[in-house]
Amino acid sequence: MRVSRTGRSTPPDDTTRPVRLAPADVLRLGLLGIRTRRMRAALSALGISIGIATMIIVIGIPASSQKALLNELAALGTDTLRAEPQPDQRPPVRLPEGADAMAARIGPVTLTSAVANTHAVVRRSDRIDPNDDSGLAVLASRANLLDAIHGKVRSGRFLDAVTERFPTVVLGHEAGIRLGFDTLAPGRTPPQVLIGNRWFTVVGVLEPAPLAPDIDRAVLVGWESARIDLGFDGHPTVVYVRTAESAIESVREVLPRTVHPAMPGLVQVSRPSDALAAKRATENTFSALFLGLAGVALLVGGIGVANTMFISVLERRKEIGLRRALGANRGQIRGQFLTESVALSTLGGLAGTALGVAATFGYAWSQDWPAVVSPGSVAAGFGGAILVGAVAGVYPSIRAGRPTPTEALSGT
Known part of the structure; x- marks a missing residue:
């Protein structure tokens, strides 16, 4: 905050040289919203985790079913x-x-x-x-x-x-x-x-x-x-x-x-064996199905993250205005909300991965199928959660840094 010759305070000018924040400071700011609004953060992470768990489940259960079917077809002499x-x-x-x-x-x-x-x-x-x-x-x-x-x-x-x-x-x-x-x-x-x-x-x-x-x-x-x-x-x-x-x-x-x-x-x-043709057709069909289900699950998860972060920006306009008035520039505001979006996605991704793997193993065991949870699909699901969270948080973070301090504090 600067003080003019007339004694009135004026908002900081974005052209002034900002204080550079260390990565640890950016992380702490990003986690601030999660720590202070634990219930909202938990519900947001729950939504993300359900999306990631769904992705792993819709890949793992059909893959387990496919493996059981391929084993049955292989027993018919495909090789x-x-x-x-x-x-x-x-x-x-x-x-x-x-x-x-x-x-x-x-x-x-x-x-x-x-x-x-x-x-x-x-x-x-x-x-x-x-x-x-x-x-x-x-x-x-x-x-x-x-x-x-x-x-x-x-x-x-x-x-x-x-x-x-x-x-x-x-x-x-x-x-x-x-x-x-x-x-x-x-x-x-x-x-x-x-x-x-x-x-x-x-x-x-x-x-x-x-x-x-x-x-x-x-x-x-x-x-x-x-x-x-x-x-x-x-x-x-x-x-x-x-x-x-x-x-x-x-x-x-x-x-x-x-x-x-x-x-x-x-x-x-x-x-x-005629079963070989059926086995190859099954592999191709399931591969296309996996890609479609994974894409839908990631899209749904991304929409959930974007919606959560957008609402968070609207709820915290006065907080954003106060930080701007205290000297934070637009880049720091954007970094705070983008970090929060990635952190929420990471927490939800960890919980969703554990939930998806457990559900896949449990269902496969109940059906007497070989459980198939590819490490690659788990890594892709978790990495996809972080990537989707980052992409989904871009627009809300840009919107968070757009208002001037006066506009943010007034809630307009």
């Missing part, structure tokens, strides 16, 4: 191919002994496995006529077969590096039902089945395998045990390949030449 000789060939076509190992050399391939027909059958009892061929087919199996076909063990265990060398078998789901061994009772002596002239111990029963119905109807014996006990020659009948979904078409093209270089034309490869 799995099956290579086998063409049927009804004379003489029958046989894949090389190391066909699955050869397929594993293809770059995008992540896993290979194989089964082979041993031309043996299972009989539940030695009372059945040995010439009766109505028994269940016996397939030699690699120890990693379940990983290749997305299979699961219902009871017991699957073949491993130890049991595949001994006379043990695992029953497919339908095979177990037909033999009366649909489950294995823990603590009891495991049942046995007769293959040829030798008894094999049942160590496991599988769940249904939608990707490999032939496995459901078969009895699986270890690769080495089939060689030793059943005279198996080591040539696989079916090779299962899992690969990166993005490269499944290219792998399908080279797979026949890889597993049977001498006669690739006599090898048939299953086409990618």
